[in-house]
Amino acid sequence: MTRHPVASISDIPDGGRLKVDVAGRSIVVFHVDGAFYALADRCPHQGGPLSQGDQIGELRATVPGQHQYCRRNMIIRCPWHHWEFDIETGQSQIDPARIKVRRFETAVGNAPSCVADDKLAATTFETVKEEGLVYVII
Ligand code: FES
Numbered sequence: 001m002t003r004h005p006v007a008s009i010s011d012i013p014d015g016g017r018l019k020v021d022v023a024g025r026s027i028v029v030f031h032v033d034g035a036f037y038a039l040a041d042r043c044p045h046q047g048g049p050l051s052q053g054d055q056i057g058e059l060r061a062t063v064p065g066q067h068q069y070c071r072r073n074m075i076i077r078c079p080w081h082h083w084e085f086d087i088e089t090g091q092s093q094i095d096p097a098r099i100k101v102r103r104f105e106t107a108v109g110n111a112p113s114c115v116a117d118d119k120l121a122a123t124t125f126e127t128v129k130e131e132g133l134v135y136v137i138i
Contacts, residue, residue, distance in 0.1 A: 001126075001137050001138065002023075002137070002138060003128060003135040003136075003137050004022045004023065004135060004136050004137070004138060005133045005134070005135050006018070006020040006022060006027070006029060006133075006134055006135065006136050007020065007029065007133070007134045008132055008133055008134070009129055009132055009133065009134055010132070011134075012029060012030075012031040012036070012134065013031065014031050014032070014033065014034065015031065015032070015055075015073060016030075016031050017029060017030045017031070017051060017055070019041055019049075019051040020136070022136050022138060023138050025040065025138070026040070026041040026042065026049075026051075027039065027040060027041055027125060027136055028040075028041045028050055028051035029127065029134060029136065030055070030073075030076070030087050032073045032074060032087065033073075036127040036129055036134050037087045037088055037124070037127060038124065038125040038126075038127050038136045039076070039085070039087065039090055039122045039123065039124055039125070040122055040123035040124075040125075042122070042123070043078040043080065043083060043085075043122065044092075044121065044122055044123075045078065045080070045081060045083050046080060046081070048078040048079055048080030048081065049079065050076050050078055050085065050122060052079045053076045053077045053078050053079045054076075054077045054079070055073050055075070055076055055077075055087075056073070056075045056076075056077055056084070057069050057070060057071045057072040057073060057074060057075060058070050058071045058074075058075060058093075073087075074086060074087050074088060075087065075093060076122075085121070085122045088124075089121070089124065090121040090122035090123060090124040091121050092121060092122075125137060125138060
């Protein structure tokens with residue numbers, strides 16, 4: 001694995017992002033609350049540019065009518081068909097091919113966790129910040 005310097009820390013303000021080309025790959029580097037995350041700039045659905053998507057958080061509800069906005073700026077929404085991915089893990093938030101509206105039974109339980117399916121994940125890369133530079137490790 002090689003560390004590739006991609007930007008000065010000041011090039012990507014908190015809440016910002018930067019598309020870079022590293023070793024022949026298009027990568028988008030996000031800066032969220034002091035940490036840097038890198039995703040392939042290619043949606044696993046049909047290749048949409050994740051660098052051009054809206055950056056959002058999660059809206060969760062444990063009981064009806066009581067919503068909580070959390071994980072601010074940690075979700076990227078693909079601009080083509082709005083699939084959403086966790087910026088830290090690349091994991092898809094929703095699998096639209098399998099999630100259906102039909103549901104009758106109800107129960108009290110834990111809040112649902114994110115879908116865990118590697119086939120739906122955007123590619124992630126490790127990042128390091130050191131001496132004013134951001135590195136992507138490939
Ligand atoms: S290409 Fe990203 S959701 Fe379709």
